[in-house]
Amino acid sequence: MNTNVTLCGIPLDNPVxxxxxxxxxxxxxAALYDINCLGSFACKGTTxxxxxxxxxxxxxxxxxxxLNSVGLQNPGIDAVLAHELPALAKVFHKPxxxxxxxxxxxxxxRVAEKFDASPQVGWLEVNVSCPNVHGGGMGFxxxxxxxxxVTAAVKRAVKKPVIVKLTPNVTDIAAIARACEDAGAxxxxxxxxxxxxxxxxxxxxxxxxxxxxxxxxxxxxPVALRMVWQVYEAVRIPxxxxxxxxxxxxxIEMLLAGATAVGVGAANLRDPCAARDIVAALPETMxxxxxxxxxxxxxxxxxxERRHHRM
Amino acid sequence: MKQTPFTLLxxxxxxxxxxQLRLRGDCxxxxxxGQFVQVLVPGQFLRRPFSVCDRSGDTLTLCVRRVGRxxxxxxxxxxxxxxxxxxxxxxxxxxxxxGGAPLLIGxxxxxxxxxxxxxxxxxxxxxxxAALCFRSAEQIYYVNQLKALGAAVRVxxxxxxxGTRGRATDALxxxxxxxxxxxxxxMLAALDGLESGPAQLSLEARMGCGFGACMGCTIExxxxxxxxxxxxxxxxxxxxxx
Ligand SMILES: Cc1cc2nc3c(=O)[nH]c(=O)nc-3n(C[C@H](O)[C@H](O)[C@H](O)COP(=O)(O)OP(=O)(O)OC[C@H]3O[C@@H](n4cnc5c(N)ncnc54)[C@H](O)[C@@H]3O)c2cc1C
Ligand SMILES: Cc1cc2nc3c(=O)[nH]c(=O)nc-3n(C[C@H](O)[C@H](O)[C@H](O)COP(=O)(O)O)c2cc1C
Ligand code: FES
Numbered sequence: 001m002n003t004n005v006t007l008c009g010i011p012l013d014n015p016v017x018x019x020x021x022x023x024x025x026x027x028x029x030a031a032l033y034d035i036n037c038l039g040s041f042a043c044k045g046t047t048x049x050x051x052x053x054x055x056x057x058x059x060x061x062x063x064x065x066x067l068n069s070v071g072l073q074n075p076g077i078d079a080v081l082a083h084e085l086p087a088l089a090k091v092f093h094k095p096x097x098x099x100x101x102x103x104x105x106x107x108x109x110r111v112a113e114k115f116d117a118s119p120q121v122g123w124l125e126v127n128v129s130c131p132n133v134h135g136g137g138m139g140f141x142x143x144x145x146x147x148x149x150v151t152a153a154v155k156r157a158v159k160k161p162v163i164v165k166l167t168p169n170v171t172d173i174a175a176i177a178r179a180c181e182d183a184g185a186x187x188x189x190x191x192x193x194x195x196x197x198x199x200x201x202x203x204x205x206x207x208x209x210x211x212x213x214x215x216x217x218x219x220x221x222p223v224a225l226r227m228v229w230q231v232y233e234a235v236r237i238p239x240x241x242x243x244x245x246x247x248x249x250x251x252i253e254m255l256l257a258g259a260t261a262v263g264v265g266a267a268n269l270r271d272p273c274a275a276r277d278i279v280a281a282l283p284e285t286m287x288x289x290x291x292x293x294x295x296x297x298x299x300x301x302x303x304x305e306r307r308h309h310r311m
Numbered sequence: 312m313k314q315t316p317f318t319l320l321x322x323x324x325x326x327x328x329x330x331q332l333r334l335r336g337d338c339x340x341x342x343x344x345g346q347f348v349q350v351l352v353p354g355q356f357l358r359r360p361f362s363v364c365d366r367s368g369d370t371l372t373l374c375v376r377r378v379g380r381x382x383x384x385x386x387x388x389x390x391x392x393x394x395x396x397x398x399x400x401x402x403x404x405x406x407x408x409x410g411g412a413p414l415l416i417g418x419x420x421x422x423x424x425x426x427x428x429x430x431x432x433x434x435x436x437x438x439x440x441a442a443l444c445f446r447s448a449e450q451i452y453y454v455n456q457l458k459a460l461g462a463a464v465r466v467x468x469x470x471x472x473x474g475t476r477g478r479a480t481d482a483l484x485x486x487x488x489x490x491x492x493x494x495x496x497x498m499l500a501a502l503d504g505l506e507s508g509p510a511q512l513s514l515e516a517r518m519g520c521g522f523g524a525c526m527g528c529t530i531e532x533x534x535x536x537x538x539x540x541x542x543x544x545x546x547x548x549x550x551x552x553x
Contacts, residue, residue, distance in 0.1 A: 011535070024524040028541075032312060044526070059517040059527040061357050068519060073526040073536060211402050216354055269520040270356060271528075273314060288346070 010162035012039035019265035025084035026068035042097035050076035065217025071212035095122025117157035129167030129192035144179030151183035161186035174234035189240035217266040232258025248285035255302035314341035325452035340399025344427035347519035362424035374423025408509035410488025418494025442482035448472035510548030
């Protein structure tokens with residue numbers, strides 16, 4: 001049985017990739033299990049300067065999911081390169097996805113350039129989609145022109161593959177995906193969280209101090225799957241599918257919809273061993289569905305006219 | 312941190328709102344009083360954090376106040392139920408700056424969390440005073456348990472229905488060498504504003520993971536952003552920006 005896939009030319013032992021913001025810089029999980037069993041992982045969204053993020057409460061619950069309004073809390077790119085990545089190097093021996101955030105195109109470029117120079121970074125995952133930060137993420141990912149502008153600028157500045165992470169909070173995600181592809185993106189990852197809110201009926205105000213936050217977890221899986229499906233039909237570059245993935249069968253569905261690799265987010269917070277357990281369950285799940293080679297099923301649920309996809 | 316199954320031994324109501332849960336399982340990761348566990352509650356997506364009131368051998372005691380769906384479920388689970396716990400979370404209290412006569416102030420659902428600390432301080436030869444603060448007499452719990460350990464227990468109620476009429480801040484008038492407190496954030500903030508000696512405050516925050524990965528529980532401190540779950544839940548006095 002073969003679980004290998006290739007993401008933008010880089011081989012992965014399996015398609016399972018903990019999603020940005022739910023895996024820190026890997027260290028908390030490495031204390032619990034050998035994270036080298038993973039395909040890779042995406043580090044916390046990183047900006048140029050350190051960020052505190054939004055005021056608390058930043059977390060709320062929903063049926064089969066959660067909301068967050070963390071607001072890109074991170075120590076800043078220089079601290080990540082000086083402290084987090086060296087600590088990670090001791091416990092993780094595969095290339096990671098560096099989640100790049102910015103509030104201007106110049107900031108995206110500067111953060112991406114610094115990550116690009118790190119031998120631990122395999123891919124730049126450019127987050128144009130975080131719904132939490134006013135004037136930032138949401139703005140760039142919400143329109144094809146601005147998403148393409150970030151993509152092109154980062155692409156010009158770096159050597160490593162650029163994967164653009166898309167927001168689902170748009171009318172036509174396929175149009176934005178195409179614009180990023182045309183601007184030179186090597187891959188796409190989707191979806192980020194869905195803009196959402198909860199209200200505390202006793203206090204008569206929103207639970208999250210920020211008012212709104214991003215919904216993720218099993219509740220969003222069918223939405224994410226539909227978007228991966230649509231984007232697969234619109235582009236030829238590889239897709240990292242994510243949103244509510246919590247078991248190996250979800251991974252198979254994502255691949256059939258057109259994902260080359262699969263992100264696991266909120267599931268890691270509920271169950272810190274979730275990603276490891278999904279990897280471990282892949283072979284038996286493949287056997288159940290008569291799958292010998294996992295990469296064979298990418299896009300396998302699309303019938304009829306299909307574009308030729310790159311890896 | 313450890314993820315292990317626990318068996319519910321007893322689920323005992325202490326008041327109309329608070330239940331004491333005793334659980335058996337692998338407690339090896341629980342190393343200090345004031346640490347907490349994350350409980351996977353049937354039907355809920357995120358785990359729920361609860362302070363470890365006491366650990367003895369392979370048994371953990373939690374005091375759970377019924378406030379919403381998750382705690383409602385927990386308080387109605389029958390003995391024999393199995394629960395998935397993350398144990399050994401958070402820093403816990405240190406006995407280092409206790410001095411000879413530490414004062415423990417607990418408010419509401421924070422009272423239970425002081426039990427293990429009280430036991431450890433008494434074992435270290437300290438003379439412990441525990442001030443337990445409630446809104447009204449019906450909410451009082453753990454008074455006898457703390458007395459049985461050997462602490463001097465003082466009860467305060469806001470409506471004067473039992474013990475001394477007063478609030479947590481009134482307890483600061485009791486002589487003490489150090490302060491340990493656990494309870495609602497407004498209580499902790501008020502205590503921190505008044506107390507100038509060595510103090511340790513146990514905070515609460517809504518949590519995503521409980522083990523440091525998601526930045527969901529961050530607070531501001533004098534030293535910068537800190538995670539309640541990982542850098543806390545216990546913070547020294549004058550550290551938190553309230
Ligand atoms: C470190 C720590 C220790 C705690 N120790 C205890 C304890 O010993 N005994 C006890 O009764 N309670 C304790 N709490 C509070 C307890 O976690 C919440 O009351 C509980 O999570 C509420 O869950 P629910 O589903 O009933 O409420 P809901 O309102 O349905 O919960 C919805 C969401 O809000 C969160 N939430 C609601 N209230 C709180 C709160 N006060 N603190 C943190 N998250 C909250 C829940 O975890 C959940 O994600 C502690 C909290 C923390 C952070
Ligand atoms: C607490 C939290 C923090 C997140 N932070 C980031 C981030 O910094 N950058 C990013 O691109 N996505 C971030 N995300 C989005 C996830 O990477 C993922 O796209 C989304 O949660 C959907 O997957 P899930 O349903 O498996 O969680 C965050 C999600 C959560 C729950
Ligand atoms: S709850 Fe996730 S970092 Fe504290």
